[in-house]
Amino acid sequence: MTQAHQQTKDIAPLSDADYMRDILRAPVYEVAIISPLQDMPRISQRLGNTIQLKREDRQPVHSFKLRGAYNMMSQLTEAQRKAGVIAASAGNHAQGVAMSGSKLGVKATIVMPRTTPDIKVSGVRSFGGNVILHGNNFDEAKAKAIELSQAHGYTFVPPFDHPSIIAGQGTIGLEMLQQNGHLDYIFLPVGGGGIAAGVAVIVKQLMPHIKVIAVEAEDSACLKAALDAGEPVTLDNVGTFADGVAVKRIGDESFRLCQEHIDDIITVSSDEICAAVKDIFEDTRAISEPSGALSLAGLKRYVEQHQLKDKNLATILSGANTNFHSLRYVSERAELGEKREGLLAVTIPERTGAFLDFCKVLGGRAVTEFNYRHSDDAEANIFVGVRLLNGQEELDSITADLRKGGYAVEDLSDDEMAKVHVRYMIGGRPTKVMKERLYSFEFPEYPGALLRFLNTLGTHWNISIFNYRNHGADYGRVLCGFELEEADLLSFTTHLRELGYSWKDETENPSYRFFLAKQ
Template identity: 80%
Template sequence: MSEVTQAKDAELLSGADYLRNILRAPIYEVAQVTPLQDMDRLSARIGNRIQLKREDRQPVHSFKLRGAYNMMSQLTPAQRKAGAIAASAGNHAQGLALSGHKLDVSATIVMPLTTPAIKVDAVRSFGGKVVLHGNNFDEAKAHAEELAQQYGYTFIPPFDHPSVIAGQGTIGMELLQQNGHLDYVFVPVGGGGLAAGISVLLKQLMPNIKIIGVEAEDSACLKAALDAGCPVTLDQVGMFADGVAVKRIGEETFRLCQQYLDDVITVSSDEICSAVKDIFEDTRAIAEPSGALSLAGLKKYVEVHQLQDKQLASILSGANLNFHGLRYVSERCELGEKREGLLAVTVPERPGAFLDFCHILGGRTVTEFNYRYNDDALANVFVGVRLMQGQEELDGIIHDLRKGGYPVVDLSDDEMAKVHVRYMIGGRPSKPLKERLYSFEFPEYPGALLKFLNTLGTHWNISLFNYRNHGADFGRVLCGFELEDKDLLSFTSHLHELGYQWKDETENLAYKFFLAQ
């Protein structure tokens, strides 16, 4: 049965039907009742009682086990004998593998070739059979569906199925048992299974509780669907919070989210990094980015709506983090909390100018200072400043610098400046170039760079190249090309042929300040 057919059939289910299915879900044969833990430090800081639902404490370190087991437990004897299959690069794969081991059902998981070894090994350790295929999730899913047709496997979708939704909804039941006085519950949204399951249960039993969906701004498929009135497919999604990097929300999950969620909020990667730090400081747990997503949304919602003295819960949905990804989190968390500002400042080349500049900063801690002599008149300086009072303090610094005769641009929200330019200060071409600048996300698989060079590098001269990877499934690349205007149409055609995510950065201010001619 296709996912579309399943979703259409599921439209017959009422809220009461879902409530019954959630209460009858046999997931505790394998899953744990996870703690609802107080976050004392964060609670004191923002003036509300904050609690964290610790789904990282599940045997597979994420909530996905609940939905996978609930659906697999309902397979017929014939289906169990044939086996189950799924496509996943992470948590759903591990949930399916452990469920198959517990139920004695052969579980095959198709994972993209780009999947880190730590995740592949984890699936195998739970007894799953791994098939590596394709360079992204869509290619892996297509192959999984082909294998399901060929061998008669039952396809277990990651979110858009009533049984999966009901399994995830058991978290809502636990929340009420652990704190029946909650005012708000914040739930991460990728494909919508968790948000649908929790919201449909809570609204049946405690409709006064406000349920807020939280999305990463670069993969906000629910928000796009709500704006359009139906599920739509995003052109591309960011991969930092890979657990919620879904281009299209499910049909049934959208129906339920549209009906039962009270609000939706989006957060940036920096805000997610800040939430990862908050979780660590309060609990010593290390959340994956998508696992900290709902706490990031909680913090932002509290600030926007000026909530005080409320009881708020968020879901730590997973902790399957590639350790090296913490480099990125550590680097960006201060920006997400508005505890650091990044500035491009023009300083005159005269004796004492730097000292005057430091006097204007007023003894604040400088976290970063990048400078290289450029000409006899002016220098562009890249500066990081520690902040104690957030954006208001940064605005004051900018005002004082401009008043003191120092032109300044705020780069705190400039992604290219934070990922690439801060490491490349001083790299200007020694001769005039007709240069255009592009950023790319490279899939981390053998031959990715070779494909890039074969597609683009043999046609146009590469004038700048910077590669950054923080342990993710993709690398960030900044690349300059010598391009005449007449070449742009052909060049763009080759970009589409390449198939990597890209963005034209030629007009970026950080580039103009520090790298351009």
């Protein structure tokens, strides 16, 4: 058991009344502001509900994390302040701890993964934090922080699973009720559960009729997994696009409170998060980080699923510490997340006028992307993007029309490999029959990552395809093909485990079959 986990276990659970008291007297406004609850007229009109956005990006560290960190650190004993504090974080919590330390005169050390973007490291240092770069991911950085806390007597400041952290975040809920006492629903982002627990526990005591909905990313839904199991569980892997909520295990105390006070939970895809980033920009001109737009993405899906109309809905822009280069990915995926674009693989005859005939079947709809390269005298596989006005229903209609016209069609709109890699690789097939298998990887962005990959795999098996994509995140997306005999698979899988990178076998992926495999 880690020291941080033990810290929470050693604290007797607070009652709801205790939390209300602690939220009411939390001294967060010594550093934080009362963030505005801003109207969102464009999306309100589109969805037929009144939607408001809690602007936590306006905080001095551009995130809500300052509230919890300061509330906990302000309660340290004199001996603890003198010894200093330590935290592990790749972003928002780090800056909250650093600024709180500067305000309170407490030395703050932050252990950050070596893959952390420079903008975040600089942000922590600008608030006076002492940065130690260690490890290739959050778990390694956290282990180092706990080791240092035990060696030097530092107080470990956890990112979410502590009553004082939860109470600090709960001040957001109190503000929302004061800013609009007529809310029907509040949508809350969930990573480790601190903000969801804190807001839910105060809202349900003061205005229990308000529905509190938790929102998670599909690829890091640790609260949903815990609710299904009846207790916190550890996910094997989490996606890191929305890195602010990429948490493998919900906090014990935050789970207890969420299980009691959350009315419902919903998960959303990365594409839906990208669409929500765009919605926030169009209504407020603010640029959210992916995890900051998570709860709006959940609100949109929940409204659609439950056909909500004429309700007062509120959500939170929880952070805006985004890497500028990641916006390229967001821009590419936003239309897919809104179901305003569909991606299709279509087989057309290889003859003059075939593209014109294909476009006639589309019925004048706008083509957003068309990728083609001659590879066969009889048929050609094309990668097509189509602008949509009526979402999935229209895409289904287009697919049906194409099949009726004699075309073989595959819908790739939800095919992650097609969206990340294949759309940029159209035009190449092997000239010989190969025993090829295809794998996707997430590469940590640190010096030597590619060399380690090649040393582990590339010296044993021939690499037949290689495509690398990065959009400013702390990991890269790699698609790699290998010539493998059936007898090689056991040894190859052993080497994959030795490598330690996240991977997936993509050999049966339809976009690979359409565009990259030998026919």
